[in-house]
Amino acid sequence: MTATTPRPASAEALPAKPAIRLGDLLFSRAALWSGGLILVILAAVAIFLVAQSIPALTADPADFVGQPASFLDYVWPLVFGTLWSAALALVMALPLAIGIALFISHYAPRKLAQALGYLVDLLAAVPSVVYGLWGIGVLAPAIQPVYSWLVDNAGWFPLFAGPVSGTGRTILTAGIVLGVMILPVMTAICREVFLQTPVLHEEAALALGATRWEMIRMAVLPFGRPGIISGAMLGLGRALGETMAVAMVLSPQAIVSFALLQSANPSTIAANIALSFPEAYGVNVNLLIATGLVLFLITLAVNSIARYVVNRRKDFSGAN
Amino acid sequence: MSKRIEVNDLNVYYGKFKAVEDVTLTIEPRSVTAFIGPSGCGKSTFIRTLNRMHEVIPGAYVEGEVLVDGNNLYGPGVDPVLVRRQVGMVFQRPNPFPTMSIRDNVLAGVTLNNRRISKSDADDLVEKSLQGANLWNEVKDRLDRPGSGLSGGQQQRLCIARAIAVEPEVILMDEPCSALDPISTLAIEDLIEELKQDYTIVIVTHNMQQASRVSDKTAFFNIAGTGMPGKLIEYDDTSVIFSNPSVKATEDYVSGKFG
Numbered sequence: 311m312t313a314t315t316p317r318p319a320s321a322e323a324l325p326a327k328p329a330i331r332l333g334d335l336l337f338s339r340a341a342l343w344s345g346g347l348i349l350v351i352l353a354a355v356a357i358f359l360v361a362q363s364i365p366a367l368t369a370d371p372a373d374f375v376g377q378p379a380s381f382l383d384y385v386w387p388l389v390f391g392t393l394w395s396a397a398l399a400l401v402m403a404l405p406l407a408i409g410i411a412l413f414i415s416h417y418a419p420r421k422l423a424q425a426l427g428y429l430v431d432l433l434a435a436v437p438s439v440v441y442g443l444w445g446i447g448v449l450a451p452a453i454q455p456v457y458s459w460l461v462d463n464a465g466w467f468p469l470f471a472g473p474v475s476g477t478g479r480t481i482l483t484a485g486i487v488l489g490v491m492i493l494p495v496m497t498a499i500c501r502e503v504f505l506q507t508p509v510l511h512e513e514a515a516l517a518l519g520a521t522r523w524e525m526i527r528m529a530v531l532p533f534g535r536p537g538i539i540s541g542a543m544l545g546l547g548r549a550l551g552e553t554m555a556v557a558m559v560l561s562p563q564a565i566v567s568f569a570l571l572q573s574a575n576p577s578t579i580a581a582n583i584a585l586s587f588p589e590a591y592g593v594n595v596n597l598l599i600a601t602g603l604v605l606f607l608i609t610l611a612v613n614s615i616a617r618y619v620v621n622r623r624k625d626f627s628g629a630n
Numbered sequence: 631m632s633k634r635i636e637v638n639d640l641n642v643y644y645g646k647f648k649a650v651e652d653v654t655l656t657i658e659p660r661s662v663t664a665f666i667g668p669s670g671c672g673k674s675t676f677i678r679t680l681n682r683m684h685e686v687i688p689g690a691y692v693e694g695e696v697l698v699d700g701n702n703l704y705g706p707g708v709d710p711v712l713v714r715r716q717v718g719m720v721f722q723r724p725n726p727f728p729t730m731s732i733r734d735n736v737l738a739g740v741t742l743n744n745r746r747i748s749k750s751d752a753d754d755l756v757e758k759s760l761q762g763a764n765l766w767n768e769v770k771d772r773l774d775r776p777g778s779g780l781s782g783g784q785q786q787r788l789c790i791a792r793a794i795a796v797e798p799e800v801i802l803m804d805e806p807c808s809a810l811d812p813i814s815t816l817a818i819e820d821l822i823e824e825l826k827q828d829y830t831i832v833i834v835t836h837n838m839q840q841a842s843r844v845s846d847k848t849a850f851f852n853i854a855g856t857g858m859p860g861k862l863i864e865y866d867d868t869s870v871i872f873s874n875p876s877v878k879a880t881e882d883y884v885s886g887k888f889g
Contacts, residue, residue, distance in 0.1 A: 420688075510725040514789070517683055518739035518796060519715030528738060532729030 359603040366596035373593050375586070376564065385601050387564045391481070391576030392605065394568070395556060396549035398485030403493045404542050410493075411500035416526060427501060434494035442558030445487040446479065450559065453486075454478030457571045468568065475573035482570040484559045488552055492545035499544065503537025504530050536620045543616040547609055550580075557581035579605040633699040633799040633830060634659050635680065640694035641859075642675050644687060649675045651859035653694075655849060662822060662831045664841035664868065667851035667883070672860025673834050676851070677802050680832065681717035682710040698799060715739070718793035722805040724785030726777030726792070733773040735788055736760060739796040755795055763791035764821050783814025790821065794829070801825065803833040807840065819844050838884055842872050850880045 371380050378384035410430065414423045454477065461474040511529040520528055531538075562577030562585070577585075583598045590598055635657040642650040650672035657663045665673040678684040679692050682703060696703045703713050718739075726735045736756045740747060747755070756773065760766040765787040769780070777788050786806060793801055803822075807815040822844050825831060835841050841848055848871040850864045864871065864880045875881045882888055 508725075510721065510723055511727060513683065513686060513719075513721060514725040514727065514792075515738070516686060517681065517714055517719035517721075518742060518792065519711050519713075520739075520742055521711050524742050528727060532727070535729070 356606070359599060359606055362596055363600035363603045364596075365593055366600040369593045369596070374597055375590075375594050378564075381597070381600065384564075384597065385579075385604055387566050387576050388579045388582050388601055389604060389608065390566045391562070392550055392578040392580070392608065394576065395481055395485050395488060395578055396546055398482065398570075399488035399492055399549040400542060400546050402486065403489035403496060403545060404538075406489075407493055407496035407541065407545070408500055408538060410497045411504055412526060412530070414497075414501050415504035416522070416530065427498075430494050430497045430501075433490075434498070438491060438552060438554045439558075441487050441491050442555040445483055445555060445559040449486060450478035450483050452478075453483060457482070461571055469570050471569045471572070473573075474571050477573065479559050479561065480571050480573065481560065481575040484556050484575070485570075487555045487559060488549045491552060491555060492548050495548065496541040496545040499541030500534065500538055503534040503541075507533045539616055539620050543613060546612055550578075550609055550612070551605065552578075553580040553584045557584050635800065635830065635832075636697040637680075638695050638697070640676070640679065640692055640696065642672070642679055642684065642692050643690065645689035647857075648859040650679075650851075651861050653862045655862060655865045657830060657832060658847070659830050660826060660828070661846040662826050662833060662844050664845035664848045665832070665834045665851060666836075666838060666841050666848060667860070667863075668853065668888070669836075670856075670860070671851040671853040673849075673851045674804055675860070677804055677832055677834050678719075680800070680802055681714045681719055683714070683719060685710060715742075715796055716798055717800045717802060718796065718798035719802045719804065720786070720789050720793055720806045723809050724782055724789055726780075726785050726788050728776060728778040730777060731774045732769050732777050732780070732788060735777045736791050736795050738792055759791040759795040760788075762794050762825070763787040764817060764824075765791055781814070783810050783817055786810060786814070786818060787821065790818075790825075794825070798829070800830045800832065803831065805834050805836060808836060815840070838872075838886075842868055848872070850875075850877075850883060852879055852883070 366374075367381060371378055371384070374381075374384060376384075410426070414426050414430075418426060454475070457478060457480065458474050460470045461472040464470045465472050507530045511533065512525055515525040515528040556578050557580075560575050560577060560581065561573075562582065563574050565574055565576055567574065567576060579601045583602060586594075587598055637653055637655050637657075640650065640653045641648060653676060665677060667673050675684060680696060680703075684690045684692070692704060694704075698716065702708070703717075726732075727738060730738065733752075733756050736759050737747070737752055740752075740755065757766060757770075760769060765784060768784060769788075777785060780788060786809075790801075790806075807818050810818065819840065822831060822833065833841075833845065845868045847866065848868040849862055850871060851860050852863045853860045864875055864877045866875070870876075871880060872884050875884065
């Protein structure tokens with residue numbers, strides 16, 4: 311989320327005005343309006359969220375469904391579930407995305423690489439409802455025996471603590487579905503950045519006697535680092551806000567638990583809004599919108615952190 | 631640590647296209663050999679076959695042999711990675727790794743293959759290599775800054791420092807000064823004079839004055855026409871090539887009648 315303030319056109323500052331060409335004027339105005347529109351849309355969403363959240367923030371928590379002790383008590387398990395499922399998705403999908411992208415950009419023969427790239431893009435076009443159905447219908451039953459085995463044999467490890475879910479519809483399944491969903495966008499971005507690695511730098515590494523993997527570590531990955539981070543953040547943003555896949559896979563409870571394989575799982579903010587909104591009334595509508603505001607702020611924070619990370623080593627970015 | 635290079639009947643192909651035909655020459659140790667010739671005559675392609683860098687391009691292969699101290703670079707079981715550690719290369723445009731500091735750039739080749747080096751050894755090597763490349767005094771107080779912040783000429787000397795840090799037998803330079811201003815060019819040429827004491831140097835250049843200034847021997851490459859392979863026309867002492875060449879095409883080229 312970059313907010314670029316348009317610079318004042320320098321032409322206006324000069325005393326002797328050069329001839330203004332219609333095309334230049336049209337384009338500069340069009341660009342200005344488009345840029346400004348982003349700010350307007352963002353502001354409109356933010357104002358809506360804040361205005362509609364205020365009643366929930368000031369209301370008596372006893373009016374909320376389920377009578378939580380306070381707004382924070384209500385939203386905290388959802389925040390946790392949102393971050394936890396998105397983090398699971400990212401941890402599983404990011405290495406895979408980098409691997410696929412490297413294979414496409416530096417290992418695969420050209421024809422295979424093109425076909426693979428096309429397939430990955432196709433994966434991005436599958437609607438999230440379909441992923442949700444796949445999660446319930448295929449992944450959960452198929453992976454349940456694995457979960458049972460993990461609980462039996464590695465149950466001492468806190469993440470794999472029992473009792474195991476009988477349906478396989480756990481937060482880990484939701485994380486896997488989310489991971490598959492965010493894989494295409496991350497792969498596509500990583501692949502594009504890796505392909506842009508200057509041949510000069512690749513040759514520099516090879517001429518020093520680097521193997522292909524060392525060349526990738528020396529030239530491709532450092533050059534692609536900002537791109538990898540941007541891709542991860544785009545994926546994370548999608549995972550944080552993803553609604554249907556999570557809502558379909560999980561039967562949510564208001565708990566905070568790191569256990570991956572149990573049948574009681576925290577829900578996410580977006581899934582909770584989708585599931586609760588049809589039956590919400592009165593101040594509960596405002597409550598749901600307030601959780602939406604929290605999600606908005608989380609996403610904003612994630613993006614800001616990513617931008618900070620990318621900018622921190624700007625001198626070394628390869629852009630100069 | 632410098633070694634003799636013998637090239638016997640070398641043909642270079644890009645797929646079906648024959649880029650260089652039938653080159654045979656011998657490069658003496660501790661000497662500077664310049665390759666000159668018009669654009670597209672295959673001199674850059676040929677210099678890249680001396681450390682197997684042409685193989686980076688898909689479909690490129692050679693026939694014939696290149697012997698470095700009697701060992702064929704294209705023999706069975708020879709690893710191109712090891713060849714490139716023996717035969718270093720400096721490119722047309724300076725290419726320090728932008729994500730690395732000056733110090734890390736110098737050490738880039740040394741730390742390959744998980745070779746470990748103690749910090750004090752690394753410090754010594756960085757100083758020695760940068761001094762070898764005449765860059766130490768200019769960068770000694772900013773070794774942890776990115777290499778991309780240096781001027782073009784400094785970057786190119788950083789690349790030379792990086793190449794000599796791994797102590798190769800041979801250094802190949804593919805038009806090392808063509809992206810530099812005259813002052814930086816002079817600095818590199820002086821450096822080549824010094825490096826000659828320890829290394830075998832092969833340099834491709836478009837600048838005939840440069841070839842006559844820095845090299846002991848000169849090879850003139852030419853091409854009969856577009857789509858034809860480049861050939862080695864004449865190879866002799868630089869003074870002979872520039873004063874009394876035996877082939878008419880060489881004389882025309884060095885005297886500026888074409889090219």
